[in-house]
Amino acid sequence: EEEGGRETLNTAAQMILADHPMGIGANNIIAVANGEGYYERANVGTSNRGAAPHNIYWTTAAETGYIGLVAFMILLLRPLLLALSCGWRNRKDRRGDLLLGLATSLIIVYMHSYFEKNFFYDQVQYIFAINLGLIAGLAEQLGYWSPSRQRRRNNNNNV
Secondary structure, eight states: OOBBOHHHHHHHHHHHHHTTTTTTTTTTTHHHHHTTTTHHTTBBBBGGOOOOOOOOHHHHHHHHHHHHHHHHHHHHHHHHHHHHHHHHTTTSSHHHHHHHHHHHHHHHHHHTTTTGGGSSSHHHHHHHHHHHHHHHHHHHHHTTTTHHHHHHHHHHOOO
């Protein structure tokens, strides 16, 4: 039987999470997967035994447990929902269009992160942080957090 690749890395992460629901600690997946035999039991190929799963969600779950995965999902979803909500409410404003574009870029990154671990690289996280700052700043300019009467006034003054 041929040894597997990416799918087997995810399987190993699932096995780790099943045995360690509170996680194994950040950046420990490769050491634990090899040291405790998860990669061997998941039939991970020898050439892949030095690699972490390419799916950031399984990696996060295995390393930080269910609580860490929930926190990570909140980190990802809150700016996305903010950008979509504020952008949709302000479609007639360029800033609303920009928010919708930023939301689209986040959706693409989140989908891509199901297949690749690029989100965990610092260069990608720099761009992510810039996106978060843009989303928060634009939402603030558009009066997202102010009472609805104030929000309408701000939109009329900024158009």
